Amino acid sequence: MATTTLLQGEQTARRTTVFMKILMASTGALFVFYVLMHMYGNLKIFFGYQAFDEYAEHLREMLTPILPHSGFLWLFRALLVLSLFVHAYAAFTLWSRASGARPQRYAVKSAAKGALRSKMMRWGGVALLAFLIFHLVQFTIAKVNLNPSVTAAQLKGSTGLLVIASFQLWWVVLIYAIAMVALGMHLFHGVWSGAQTLGWTNTAASRRLAHTAAHVIAGVVVIGFLLPPLAILFGLVK
Numbered sequence: 001m002a003t004t005t006l007l008q009g010e011q012t013a014r015r016t017t018v019f020m021k022i023l024m025a026s027t028g029a030l031f032v033f034y035v036l037m038h039m040y041g042n043l044k045i046f047f048g049y050q051a052f053d054e055y056a057e058h059l060r061e062m063l064t065p066i067l068p069h070s071g072f073l074w075l076f077r078a079l080l081v082l083s084l085f086v087h088a089y090a091a092f093t094l095w096s097r098a099s100g101a102r103p104q105r106y107a108v109k110s111a112a113k114g115a116l117r118s119k120m121m122r123w124g125g126v127a128l129l130a131f132l133i134f135h136l137v138q139f140t141i142a143k144v145n146l147n148p149s150v151t152a153a154q155l156k157g158s159t160g161l162l163v164i165a166s167f168q169l170w171w172v173v174l175i176y177a178i179a180m181v182a183l184g185m186h187l188f189h190g191v192w193s194g195a196q197t198l199g200w201t202n203t204a205a206s207r208r209l210a211h212t213a214a215h216v217i218a219g220v221v222v223i224g225f226l227l228p229p230l231a232i233l234f235g236l237v238k
């Protein structure tokens with residue numbers, strides 16, 4: 001009787017773990033889609049701040065007049081926030097299960113490597129969350145101009161001009177460079193383990209494909225996001 005209850009408990013725990021991993025993978029996929037779109041949008045700065053602002057305005061006009069102005073953006077924002085909570089909740093659930101299940105040290109090197117990777121994902125995720133809060137305050141919520149040599153009048157209320165003023169400062173570029181490297185690492189491991197969760201790594205060929213996809217997505221996102229700040233810092237975009 002006690003053994004049956006124990007077995008049932010173990011099965012429920014395993015089912016919950018699989019469910020949490022599926023939640024992480026599906027919300028993670030939405031974030032990958034979002035960062036790719038966002039990265040593409042940021043590249044508009046190479047065509048001037050007006051092109052950047054126009055693109056941002058187009059996003060607010062999406063699906064109008066079916067939805068009111070900015071309606072689609074707000075729906076998408078709500079979906080992102082909900083997904084962020086789900087992603088973080090699943091991560092913390094898996095985190096607490098893993099630390100409860102392994103009080104002793106790892107005997108096998110590969111298991112220790114896996115544990116290090118999980119630790120990197122967790123703390124990298126927390127760091128990314130901190131970056132996201134800074135980022136949203138800077139460009140969306142408060143639109144803070146950190147550049148003392150640019151006045152509010154010169155910014156003319158333009159987000160594109162605010163982006164240019166911000167990345168003229170080396171330390172802002174440094175913060176973003178560190179965050180983008182953290183994002184790249186998170187994406188690489190996230191795409192790879194998401195593919196494992198979804199059962200896309202069962203053969204050698206599919207494992208290779210998932211590995212390549214993880215490298216390509218992480219590489220494109222890091223380089224694509226860092227191009228505008230670096231171009232601005234070196235005076236190629238003014």
Ligand code: HEM
Binds near residue numbers: 035140183226228
């Ligand atoms: C070099 C990297 C990045 C730059 C230059 C950048 C730039 C911007 C700018 C200018 C905005 C305001 C857009 C507007 O009001 O029209 C914005 C909004 C936003 N960014 Fe980024 N971003 C970067 C990286 C990221 C990353 C890595 C994430 C996610 C992890 C992110 C998530 C967001 C979100 C959620 C918003 C709010 C969008 C909204 O208005 O709903 N950004 N970003």
